[in-house]
Amino acid sequence: MSPLPGRPKAGSLPLGGVERGFRGACSAPAERAGCAEPALCAHSAKGAPVSTRVFVPIDSAALSLGADRVARAIADEAGRRGADVTLVRNGSRGMFWLEPLVEVDTPAGRIAYGPVKAEDVAGLFAAGFLAGGAHPLALGRVDAMPWLAGQQRLTFARVGLTDPLSIDDYRAHEGFAGLARAIALSGAEIVKEMTDSGLRGRGGAAFPTGIKWRTVLDTAAPEKYVVCNADEGDSGTFSDRMLMEGDPYCLIEGMAIAGVAVGASRGYIYLRSEYPHAFGMLQAAIARARAAGYLGADVMGSGKAFELEVRIGAGAYICGEETAMLESLEGKRGVVRAKPPLPAISGLFGAPTVINNVMSFASVPVILARGAAFYRDYGSGRSRGTLPFQLAGNLKRTGLVERAFGLTLRELLYDYGGGSASGRPIRAVQVGGPLGAYVPESQFDVPLDYEAYVAIGAMVGHGGLVAFDDTVDMAHMARYAMEFCAIESCGKCTPCRIGSTRGVEVIDRIIAGEARGRNLALLDSLCDTMLAGSLCALGGMTPYPVQSALKHFPEDFGLIPDQDKQAAA
Numbered sequence: 180m181s182p183l184p185g186r187p188k189a190g191s192l193p194l195g196g197v198e199r200g201f202r203g204a205c206s207a208p209a210e211r212a213g214c215a216e217p218a219l220c221a222h223s224a225k226g227a228p229v230s231t232r233v234f235v236p237i238d239s240a241a242l243s244l245g246a247d248r249v250a251r252a253i254a255d256e257a258g259r260r261g262a263d264v265t266l267v268r269n270g271s272r273g274m275f276w277l278e279p280l281v282e283v284d285t286p287a288g289r290i291a292y293g294p295v296k297a298e299d300v301a302g303l304f305a306a307g308f309l310a311g312g313a314h315p316l317a318l319g320r321v322d323a324m325p326w327l328a329g330q331q332r333l334t335f336a337r338v339g340l341t342d343p344l345s346i347d348d349y350r351a352h353e354g355f356a357g358l359a360r361a362i363a364l365s366g367a368e369i370v371k372e373m374t375d376s377g378l379r380g381r382g383g384a385a386f387p388t389g390i391k392w393r394t395v396l397d398t399a400a401p402e403k404y405v406v407c408n409a410d411e412g413d414s415g416t417f418s419d420r421m422l423m424e425g426d427p428y429c430l431i432e433g434m435a436i437a438g439v440a441v442g443a444s445r446g447y448i449y450l451r452s453e454y455p456h457a458f459g460m461l462q463a464a465i466a467r468a469r470a471a472g473y474l475g476a477d478v479m480g481s482g483k484a485f486e487l488e489v490r491i492g493a494g495a496y497i498c499g500e501e502t503a504m505l506e507s508l509e510g511k512r513g514v515v516r517a518k519p520p521l522p523a524i525s526g527l528f529g530a531p532t533v534i535n536n537v538m539s540f541a542s543v544p545v546i547l548a549r550g551a552a553f554y555r556d557y558g559s560g561r562s563r564g565t566l567p568f569q570l571a572g573n574l575k576r577t578g579l580v581e582r583a584f585g586l587t588l589r590e591l592l593y594d595y596g597g598g599s600a601s602g603r604p605i606r607a608v609q610v611g612g613p614l615g616a617y618v619p620e621s622q623f624d625v626p627l628d629y630e631a632y633v634a635i636g637a638m639v640g641h642g643g644l645v646a647f648d649d650t651v652d653m654a655h656m657a658r659y660a661m662e663f664c665a666i667e668s669c670g671k672c673t674p675c676r677i678g679s680t681r682g683v684e685v686i687d688r689i690i691a692g693e694a695r696g697r698n699l700a701l702l703d704s705l706c707d708t709m710l711a712g713s714l715c716a717l718g719g720m721t722p723y724p725v726q727s728a729l730k731h732f733p734e735d736f737g738l739i740p741d742q743d744k745q746a747a748a
């Protein structure tokens with residue numbers, strides 16, 4: 180992919196490819212539904228059903244940058260001018276540096292303007308933006324923008340495009356086609372589709388989804404559950420949130436398909452407490468899906484029941500670990516359970532339970548709708564399909580990029596991210612959350628797939644990238660990794676509970692230059708113990724960021740590698 184230009188020239192809009200439209204409907208979440216706030220939800224300034232649709236994201240990232248104020252300003256200005264505008268609150272396209280990104284539906288396609296402030300709105304109207312008029316904030320046709328045009332959006336296909344709460348809109352964009360196909364298949368046939376697709380869990384561990392579903396299907400029990408892990412605790416990650424806020428029916432459909440497949444009649448979404456907007460959106464979407472017969476006692480007339488509820492998380496990183504999450508869901512403190520038994524055999528309330536990440540469930544509808552082979556065609560090696568990569572940290576352009584596995588960090592950091600925001604060289608990237616390794620510049624060309632990353636001692640995880648420029652102190656980052664583990668440890672096993680605290684102390688001594696050789700050997704041995712002896716990946720993977728920092732950036736610890744080896748010997 181060629182580097183992205185900062186901003187396409189206004190006025191040079193390619194023609195053709197008008198996106199499918201629908202009659203404007205309120206897209207505000209639960210507490211706003213029913214036009215409680217008409218100023219934010221102007222179906223039409225005149226109440227007429229045919230008008231120009233203007234899209235203003237309702238995604239949290241856009242809201243934090245003033246999207247509500249922009250929506251209100253557009254409604255007010257339309258009222259003043261007597262312009263017939265239907266305001267639709269869509270999801271984010273994942274170009275955060277352009278939020279709030281406003282789109283106008285014109286015969287030439289959806290024309291984007293951004294980043295828009297409330298103060299810009301009168302000028303946009305004056306420039307004729309309702310007809311796609313030229314303006315310094317004009318970005319051209321949104322689907323032709325380089326950030327989006329090169330992506331392979333399978334799970335994010337509808338996010339930003341549709342009205343998140345409109346079932347008609349969802350259906351018009353292939354929604355519920357996967358569920359319709361699933362109810363015509365047997366459980367074993369659905370599971371086979373999942374296995375053949377090659378989908379692996381997107382929550383971090385990359386376990387094959389089909390194998391997990393097969394275990395639950397094959398375990399006879401009077402009650403089974405489907406649980407979605409929406410705790411999304413990894414640093415620099417937000418794809419789950421964006422999907423839940425921008426296309427909640429996709430998650431609902433994926434979970435309903437899982438329920439139909441394994442014979443579970445009840446599901447729970449375990450949502451982190453920091454996501455109030457996603458909560459509102461999910462509550463509203465679940466109510467509408469139930470009313471339309473996609474959830475409830477008779478899913479799409481299949482005679483099969485599937486009920487869904489949202490549960491708010493406890494605000495601890497460890498509650499994202501699947502067994503601690505089950506404890507929390509059962510109303511207890513989030514402490515890790517020893518395995519076996521696997522949750523697929525004895526999970527929530529002791530019943531066989533499918534547990535998947537939001538992105539794993541969100542991949543299910545397209546797999547069922549288009550078939551396993553379609554999905555499997557994307558990817559590299561044993562990493563099949565696509566992953567929504569999340570670009571965060573010190574980058575010019577941050578946001579979400581969904582691409583097939585196999586692209587490189589360098590493409591993401593420079594072609595998409597535009598390099599560091601500070602203009603300095605990017606020195607390290609933490610990939611895969613707080614337990615992921617720090618990847619140095621020399622490894623930026625390794626293809627992003629699960630096995631290739633394991634081969635360099637790193638992990639792809641949930642697809643979060645946090646970039647650091649050359650001012651970062653990697654010794655402090657290593658210390659921070661141990662400290663994070665000490666703070667977030669559930670305390671059940673000794674290597675993690677005690678080891679992480681001792682780890683902070685040992686790193687402090689290395690940084691202070693105290694008996695470096697001896698303390699390095701001690702840290703090495705401590706990391707070995709944590710890797711091999713921890714009950715879960717919090718303690719078991721904390722050595723990854725620590726050891727990668729030491730290996731790739733020894734100078735930050737005051738070490739000359741050869742001298743270290745002599746000292747440690």
Ligand SMILES: Cc1cc2nc3c(=O)[nH]c(=O)nc-3n(C[C@H](O)[C@H](O)[C@H](O)COP(=O)(O)O)c2cc1C
Pocket residue numbers: 379380381382383384385386408409410411412413496497498499500501502534535536537539540715716717
């Ligand atoms: C400390 C810790 C935190 C985790 N946090 C999350 C999380 O926030 N979301 C998630 O989906 N998986 C998380 N996981 C992974 C889950 O334990 C589990 O593997 C995952 O939910 C299974 O779904 P998947 O197969 O679709 O990935 C975490 C694991 C550990 C050890």
Ligand code: SF4
Pocket residue numbers: 497515667668669670671672673675676713714715716717718719
């Ligand atoms: S590794 Fe840490 S978080 Fe995991 S079970 Fe042990 S003490 Fe708990």
